Amino acid sequence: MLTGGCAAQGTGVAGVSTKAPPTAAVASPSVTATIPQPTPQPQAAADKQDPVRVPPPKLSKYSYVFPVKGCRVTYQRKLLVLPKTTIWAAKGCAFVAPIGGVVDEVNAQNKWRPSVDSGPTREGRFVTIVGDDGVRYLGGHLDEITEGIRPGVRVRAGQTLGTVGNSGNARDTAPNLYFAISWKTGPKYWWVRRGMVNPWNYLDAWLNGNPTLSPREETLALRARLGETPRCTVQCSARKAPKPEPSPPPEDETVTQWWPPPP
Numbered sequence: 001m002l003t004g005g006c007a008a009q010g011t012g013v014a015g016v017s018t019k020a021p022p023t024a025a026v027a028s029p030s031v032t033a034t035i036p037q038p039t040p041q042p043q044a045a046a047d048k049q050d051p052v053r054v055p056p057p058k059l060s061k062y063s064y065v066f067p068v069k070g071c072r073v074t075y076q077r078k079l080l081v082l083p084k085t086t087i088w089a090a091k092g093c094a095f096v097a098p099i100g101g102v103v104d105e106v107n108a109q110n111k112w113r114p115s116v117d118s119g120p121t122r123e124g125r126f127v128t129i130v131g132d133d134g135v136r137y138l139g140g141h142l143d144e145i146t147e148g149i150r151p152g153v154r155v156r157a158g159q160t161l162g163t164v165g166n167s168g169n170a171r172d173t174a175p176n177l178y179f180a181i182s183w184k185t186g187p188k189y190w191w192v193r194r195g196m197v198n199p200w201n202y203l204d205a206w207l208n209g210n211p212t213l214s215p216r217e218e219t220l221a222l223r224a225r226l227g228e229t230p231r232c233t234v235q236c237s238a239r240k241a242p243k244p245e246p247s248p249p250p251e252d253e254t255v256t257q258w259w260p261p262p263p
Contacts, residue, residue, distance in 0.1 A: 060214035062099060062133045065158045066207045067179055069094040075179075077200040082234055084138075084180040084195030085203065091175035093164040095139040096157075098206065101131035103153045103161075104184060105193070108145045110167040117169065118238040120190040123178050124168025127161045128193060130184050133216040138193055140178035141170040179203075181215050183223045191232040196222060 066073075071093035076085045105128040112121040123140025127149060130136050143165025155161065166175050180195030181202070197219050205213035 056210040056212075059210055059212045060133075060216065062131075062212060062214045062216070063157065064098050064202070064206045064211050064214070065096060066203065067096055067098045067137070067139060068164065068177055069096045069158065069160070071164075075200065075203060077204075079198060082180070082195045083198045084178060085199050087164075087177040087179050087203075088174060089164045089177060091143060091163070091165055093175075093177075094160045095127070095142060095162045095164060095177055097129055097131075097155045097159050097161055098137055098157065099129075099131035099133060099135075100156045101129045101133075101137075101154075103149055103151050103155060104128040104130045104136060105187065106145060106150055112168040112171075114169070114171075116238050119194075119232075119235060120187075122169045122235075123194070124170065125162065125165070126168075126178070129155060129161070133214055134183070135215055135219045136182045136184050136193070138178065138180040138182070138195070140180075141166055141168050141176055143167065143175070181219060183219055183228065185229055189229050191234070191236065192229065194235075196226075 068087055068089045071089045073087050073089045073093075075087040105126070107121075107123070107126050110121075110124045112118065112124055123138065125142040125145055126138060126140035127142065127145060128136055128138045139161060141164070142162040145162045146160050149155075149161050164175050164177050166173055168178075170176060170178070179199060180193070181197040181199045182192050182195060185192045197215055199215070202213055202215050205211070
């Protein structure tokens, strides 16, 4: 029996388990030193890449240019009296066709008189074209009309039509371009020519954003709603005819002065 009892026990020393004792976890020593960060190396020139330039989306099949070329400009972005804008620029700056098209009207004479303020003459010297998009564009208050610009002449986008000035009822203002968008009508419907569509969003796009933003859709929709020859509603009446000016005094009552005085 003693022998059987010994055989049933484990083979280790009496009173000692044959299983391995659990091993206590040893904590890692804490790090107190500051670990230096790697110094960033300058990027090689070959690794530098220019930003990818994404062209603006093509919004129409037409391409436009800003109507004043080669000069610093500012212009109004709000409705004042008529749906048009005043583009302020130096006298002599080029007024150019905003799109290819055909010259529609040309007024090379400054017929406006403040005593009458006739509506058809308020823009002074002006040129209108009907663009390939079917829209009419007006540039007014011009100082000069470019030689060869006459009704029926074909022009390309960016071609000079005249120069910025202050003819018409802008004679007491700084030089500027009266710029208006409308549709083709007969000459007697001058109020349509003076502007029917707010132009500044298109000017913004042509100058800084997208040259394919077209006023065609807005213009044709407005013409369909108002009719081709809507009645005049703003600045329609001229002033009454002025009184006749007095005759000049006789020559013996006039005084002529020269400055500086002649030697």
